[in-house]
Amino acid sequence: GENVEQHPSTLSVQEGDSAVIKCTYSDSASNYFPWYKQELGKGPQLIIDIRSNVGEKKDQRIAVTLNKTAKHFSLHITETQPEDSAVYFCAAISNQAGTALIFGKGTTLSVSS
């Protein structure tokens, strides 16, 4: 089955710096890769996703890149702000029957002003 590894587990940056979180996956059939942000005491919320027919996707300060050959994908946050502080999860899923979304273990991002 699918296995998703996420690094780093914690990340501290200064406001205005960039933050990068990396994930690797094991199942070459995986073709959908969402990223979720979880604030304290709340459920995860989707912030961006990418499908395997696309190499990069951007939404304002957030971007995701996908390298299918190396089986890894990354989240990039530019011009970080204190409100970006949260736990971020990557996930992967294939379109094979009987599979479901597999999550990485999360990255705690702290942005200090």
Add this chain to the structure above:
Amino acid sequence: DAGITQSPRHKVTETGTPVTLRCHQTENHRYMYWYRQDPGHGLRLIHYSYGVKDTDKGEVSDGYSVSRSKTEDFLLTLESATSSQTSVYFCAHSGALQETQYFGPGTRLLVL
């Protein structure tokens, strides 16, 4: 608002007692999921449903059962709660397996 609610939001129970957690979605989505979240493990899938009365096991299904009698409701039952089931439980829904999953606010369960 992700169109999903969970009840109760907090529960304390004793070892050996049955517990049922409820999830309700208003989006008429086909897929619903139950996850547990524990420090160092992230989100792990317990069970999911792909339609009324259609369910399948996830990664950590032992000790849990689910039921879905209506599109909008998905119940998670701990048959006989154990301390290892102390966790935060999240429900989610999506229109398809490869569409956005919308998460509920979570239920914090403490088994003494």
